[in-house]
Amino acid sequence: MTKSELINLLAAKQPQLEPKDVELAVKELLEQMSAALAAGERIEVRGFGSFSLHYRPPRIGRNPKTGAAVQVPDKFVPHFKPGKELRERVNNGTG
Amino acid sequence: MGGKTVTRADLANSVHQQVGLSRSESGDLVKLVLDELSDALVRGESVKLSSFGTFAVRHKKGRIGRNPKTGQEVPITPRRVLSFRPSHVLKDKINNSG
Numbered sequence: 300m301t302k303s304e305l306i307n308l309l310a311a312k313q314p315q316l317e318p319k320d321v322e323l324a325v326k327e328l329l330e331q332m333s334a335a336l337a338a339g340e341r342i343e344v345r346g347f348g349s350f351s352l353h354y355r356p357p358r359i360g361r362n363p364k365t366g367a368a369v370q371v372p373d374k375f376v377p378h379f380k381p382g383k384e385l386r387e388r389v390n391n392g393t394g
Numbered sequence: 395m396g397g398k399t400v401t402r403a404d405l406a407n408s409v410h411q412q413v414g415l416s417r418s419e420s421g422d423l424v425k426l427v428l429d430e431l432s433d434a435l436v437r438g439e440s441v442k443l444s445s446f447g448t449f450a451v452r453h454k455k456g457r458i459g460r461n462p463k464t465g466q467e468v469p470i471t472p473r474r475v476l477s478f479r480p481s482h483v484l485k486d487k488i489n490n491s492g
Contacts, residue, residue: 300434335400342400379478392436
């Protein structure tokens with residue numbers, strides 16, 4: 300499922316809402332989540348899961364082609380931890 | 395790194411303010427979005443949200459685990475787990491904002 304399929308699915312199930320508003324809402328939701336993580340905040344949604352940042356210290360990397368050492372600066376990577384309910388549903392799911 | 399945690403209510407509030415739907419419509423819609431995402435994952439579908447990331451279901455084989463404290467062997471059953479791969483856009487946003 301892609302973002303546009305998600306928007307179409309929701310719009311079809313919510314005929315009382317303008318499809319344009321559904322699209323805006325989905326985009327705003329993702330925009331807000333990205334902005335929160337960029338600001339160093341956590342996101343926690345009960346039943347669904349939480350997003351947090353994990354620190355990666357600086358390291359010496361290597362260009363695999365030339366073998367040259369490259370300094371890789373430290374960074375934060377986003378991490379998603381599924382909530383208990385979603386984790387259990389996925390594990391017992393039909394897929 | 396701020397210690398603030400964004401919750402479902404904060405997300406609903408920003409939809410309310412930015413899209414102009416009522417508070418209750420916004421809250422319902424945020425819940426519906428998360429429900430649709432969850433349902434797709436439970437069906438085993440992956441969900442690709444461009445410029446945010448991809449949620450996918452991974453099938454793990456059963457294996458013999460070990461209780462690290464007692465050294466006792468414990469069977470771990472095959473299971474399905476969720477993985478999230480952040481998009482480059484999201485990773486760049488996080489690391490270029492200081």
